[in-house]
Amino acid sequence: MHGQLTGVEPSTGPEAAGAGPATAPGATVDAEPDLAHHGDAEATPGLVDLAVNVRRDPMPDWLADPVTAALADLAGYPDPRPARAAVAARHGRPPAEVLLTAGAAEGFVLLARALVGVRRPVVVHPQFTEPEAALRAAGHRVERLLLDPDDDFRLDPARVPADADLVMIGNPTNPTSVLHPATDLAALARPGRVLVVDEAFADTTGVPGVDGEPESLAARRDLPGLVVVRSLTKTWGLAGLRIGYLLGEAALLERLAAAQPLWAVSTPALAAATAVASPAGVAAERAIAARLAADREHLVRRLSALPGVRVAGRPASAFVLVHRPGADRVRQALRDRGWAVRRGDTFPGLGPDWLRIAVRDPATTDAFIEVLAEILEA
Template identity: 85%
Template structure:
């Protein structure tokens, strides 16, 4: 397996704009490691601050955002609404913390509730300013690297190879990397890495951050829970699992997520967190979503999602020149079509919003991420996409 290791200088207060990274162009197999790169700002450097919500403007069918849109069930809506009557009191995270801990078989001190997964990345970056060699495995969600650079870190990128299905080879991660960040399943590739491969990255003296924001969307035959999740692993040194409740339950506007890890490590992150960072309604949502009924509902939703994803994959497979990255395992599919620069704009003209790929390190304008939707929406989208490609 191949991958490329490249360096990026930090960005943030007192720093110049982020220099070039020398990232491998999309579709070009990486050829090996490269050292840190310095120099002038590169106009081709991916915009780490670009996210799918920017694509989903009013009037377009939204295939750019991975948040599930469905009516909120009563068991979730009722406690959130009830919490609005208690806003005069400061938030008390203890009940929600205990509920989340029980869900994952951990003591409460191994849970830190956050205002969404994004805040978790910021806390990690700020608390671990002493990290000497942080490495981010790409392509993946850009906020972990953005948070590190904003905190003054010099980040190295390990670019996984599209020719190899963006699969992780643990041996590609430098042995002396003391902070490693990776997503599982990974946004935007939808690749689900084996838990054993991720566990192989853990070692004393290293903090291993695994972003499991989409873990509850995954399913595997014969597996009762979330396949390849490390959320319940307490034996791996330095492991921090980042979780989000905003995707499956449509709570992006409420901002609720949490970190799982060693108590001493989470205490360092908590020291970087503002007081009362998570609102009372968000805490109510966290408690409700940790219940056994909620977990069972997640599994049912994941099963329906898998069927809808299979339908999308089958329809995409019938389009000329379109290929998918690996075997999609989450709520989105990453596609590549050579010469597709401008395809996103033509889809917008026809009323469809998809996520551009060139803002993810390691990808380019030939890559697009498509959210999984119901079969009727998928069929309508494929019809438009086919017409554009034929033209």
């Protein structure tokens, strides 16, 4: 089904989220992926975790101190205004164009619930499965645009249906690690359409000699209907704290805020958002991204030297996608040897011959490659 635009039957509630897709006559029908499966299910205790894309380095004092101090204020209700102002300043927007959320995942749920008049939502895959899962749980009929692995999962904007009034795409995309050009994504924006760009991993894309986040649309205020989804949980190891935000037109964010529970973001999470959005936080983030680029290059180089292993495209984030026939058997063998990697067959557009591997420090990568090479030899 690679390269096909396929429709998915509408969900009638959360229990229908696993319903299979309706395909055109003559199309190949693959097993319907489990959209509810995520990397944390792979990273069971006792395994070295290369399945979850969350950085696990110690939290720096400038971030830990305000989060810890916020625990003294838990008797009061959260006040999002300081954090919203800090995030807005970081991206050159007024505070009304920022909506703080309990992680990026809540943002997808708000979009699915608030955009009740959407007629033709299209989700570009392979990508993080929560956007489609949230849409289907809210009763939307979703169409999948599957990008071609033989073209390194690159987007051709012309393939998106002109009458799609909701388009969702990741940049950089999880799990492919593809970074689409900002010009290609901007070409998808138009009046009457909501364009959702998932930039949960945008802060991992900085490279030496480049200031900022190449290809991010977070500061673009001129594109109609654009909503940028951001996460603070990956780089800063805050998955358990749940903090992210949406950027977009104030009127559209008001619609989303109306679907959000009161006080959805906790006081410690707001403190974290304020700290990370500060100049010190942004500088630290870019230094981390530069180190990550070197670690990623090392992982790609080691993987590319293994027989039968193909690294997809030019990885740009905190993970790489690899193809090898029989990869799911390799994944099971890795588990037996104490290593967890992310299976690929739960992502639409992939299958059991794909694995996603998180970027770690060179010593961890070298130990992993040694075990993987032994498994491939056997």
